Amino acid sequence: MRSKYLIIGNSAGGIGAAEAIREVDKSGSLTIVSDEPYPAYSRPLISKYLTGERTLEGMLFRPAEFYSQNNIVSLLGKKVEGLGLESHTAELDGGERIVWEKLLLAPGGMPIVPRIKGIGERGVFTFTNLDDAKAIDGFLDNASKALVIGGGLIGISVTEALVKRGIEVTIVEMKETILNTILDEQASLMAEEALRQAGVSIVTCHTVAEISGGGVVRGVTLDDGRGIPCDLVVVAIGVAPRIELALGAGIKVNRGIVVDRYMATNHPDVYSCGDAAEAYDFVYGVNRLTPIWPNAYVGGRIAGLNMAGIKAEYPGGTAMNSLNYFGLDIVAAGMAAPPDEDGCEVLSRQNNGIYQKVVLRDDLVMGMVFVRDIERSGMIFSLMKDRVNVGSFKQALLADDFGLVSLPRELWQERLETSPSRLVPQPAMPAEAVEDFAGE
C-alpha cells in the first residue's frame, strides 16, 4: 500500500497533524495507524470512563466519521513494528507494508513498570489508556482496597476515580511530596491535604519493594518492610516516550525524539510531536519533553503543515497543568519550583487557603502556581508565553485587582493591535478545556 502521508499515533498529535494536512492538501493519500482499536479519544478522560461519567462515545474528540469525511485511511488495532528510512516504508504487525513520502511519529508514551517481585500478579494495572480503565473496571467488583504506586498526575487521577468507585486508596510516593514534578512544595502539601480529607492514605519517602499474592494481588511490602494489604495495585510511576521505532530506524533520539522548530527529525521526511518528542520549551529556551495534550496537538498541527509543504514554526510549549482533583483547583506552569532559586525572584502570597506564586527571572515570568483562586492564572500565563518584561508592574501581578489596567498602556495597546483575543483573560487550560476536546 502507498500513502503520501503516514501518521503513527491516532491521538492529540496525530489528529492535529491530519487536520493541518487536510487544510493544505485535500486529496493526497493519508493513513493513520494506531495499535489502539478506538477512534481518537481524549486520554485525560479515561478516569471519567472508570467512574462511569463518560462512555467511549463521550470521550471521542472528533466524530467517528472524521476519517471518512476527511478521506483518511485509519488502520486501528495495528502496530507499526519497523521503519525503513531509505525505502520510505513501515512494516505493520500483520506483515503489511506501507510506502510513504512523509511520516509523522506521534506514538506518545509508555507507562514505566518497575521490575519488582510480584509485578506479574493478577490485579496489577497501569493507567494510561482506555483498555487500562476497562481492565480496572472489570476488576473492581471484588475489590475494596487499592494501592497506587506513584503520586504524580496519573496516580492522582486514578486515585480520584477509584475513590469515587468506593475503593479505599493508599498512594505510595518515593519523593517527599506528591505531584512533585508539577508543583512546588507548598502547593503539593495543599493537594495532599485535599486527598487526605477525601480519605486517601499517602505514604511519602517510600516505595514498594514487593507485591505479594500467589496468583492474585493480596498486598504489598514497602522498602522499610511495612506490609499494606490491598486487592489491586496501579503502577503510576511515570511515562517514558515511545522511542523504539525512531531508535530502530536510526532517527536522532535524546530522552525523546529530537525535532527542530518545524517538528522535523534529523531525517527530512520524518516528523515527530507530542509526548514522544523533545520540542521547544519557551520557558527553558531549549528542547525538552513537555507531555501535555495541548502541546501534542499544536506540535502535530505544525508538523502536518510542514509535511504538506507549508513552512510553519512551532511557537514552543511548556509544562502547564490545570487540575481539579477532589475539588481543589490548581494551575501550575513552567518552573513552579525553579532548580536555582538564586537567579530567580519569587512573588507569592497565601491566605485563607489560597496560594499564589509567580517565579520571575530577569523580569520574565518563568513559572507560576495558583491554588484555589485561579482566576488570574490565564493572564499570568499569557505574559509568560509572550515573554513580556513585567519589570515595571511586577508588584501588581498578585494583587486582587490585577487586570489589563495594571499593564503599561503601550503594552496592552500593542497586544490589542496584534491580537484582540489576548485582552480577554484566557484560563490556563482548565481541566474542563481538556474535556472540551471531547466535545469539539
Ligand SMILES: Cc1cc2nc3c(=O)[nH]c(=O)nc-3n(C[C@H](O)[C@H](O)[C@H](O)COP(=O)(O)OP(=O)(O)OC[C@H]3O[C@@H](n4cnc5c(N)ncnc54)[C@H](O)[C@@H]3O)c2cc1C
Ligand atoms: C490519565 C491521564 C491523564 C492526563 N491528564 C492530562 C490533563 O489533564 N491535561 C493534559 O494536558 N494532558 C493530560 N494527559 C497527557 C495527555 O493525554 C498526553 O499529553 C497526550 O495524549 C499526548 O498525545 P500524543 O498524541 O503525543 O500521544 P498519545 O495520546 O499517547 O497517543 C499515541 C498513540 O500512538 C499509539 N502507538 C504508539 N506506538 C505505536 C506503534 N508502533 N504503532 C501503532 N500505534 C502506536 C499509542 O497506542 C497511542 O494510541 C494525561 C494523560 C493520562 C494518561
